[in-house]
Amino acid sequence: MKDSPVVGIIMGSDSDLPIMEKAFAILKEFEIPYEVKILSAHRTPEEHAEYSRTAAERGLKVIIAAAGMAAHLPGVTAGQTTLPVIGVPIKSSFQDGLDSLLSIVQMPPGIPVATVAVNGAKNAALLAIQILSVADEKLAQKFVEYKKKMAEESMKKNEKLQT
DSSP states (O other), X not given: XXXXXXXXXXXXXXXXXXHHHHHHHHHHHTXXXXXXXXXXXXXXXXXXXXXXXXXXXXXXXXXXXXXXSSOOHHHHHHHHOSSOEEEEEEOOSSGGGHHHHHHHHOOOTTOOOEEOOXXXXXXXXXXXXXXXXXXXXXXXXXXXXXXXXXXXXXXXXXXXXXX
């Protein structure tokens, strides 16, 4: 993964890293170059704004933003860039992450944020890959193979249940 990153992964705190490692693993599996930053909409607002505003000119194509509790990071990011933003609500001790989910999914008109399930970092990475696949036939084919493999594994599990 020596190429310039095309996916940016940001999170408000390093406590989100254990969840977001699932996204790193998928992007590595697909050989998608990515970068990871801890940027808070609240604690480092200027740094976050600079990151978001310059993301496209630095070569990023998609941003995955993880946030829990006061889950403003994905929305604030989407407000500062024209790139697709995928929000990952992080489960908190309050309402099992429902607060985070609602904070991310309830965006005002004109500021879309694609949102995955609470702690859905793996799906966020897969969605980023699907977005990138629109302009990359080789990556699209890799995704087709990934889905086939997933289906085959499910069928094998079904066969084991029948024996």
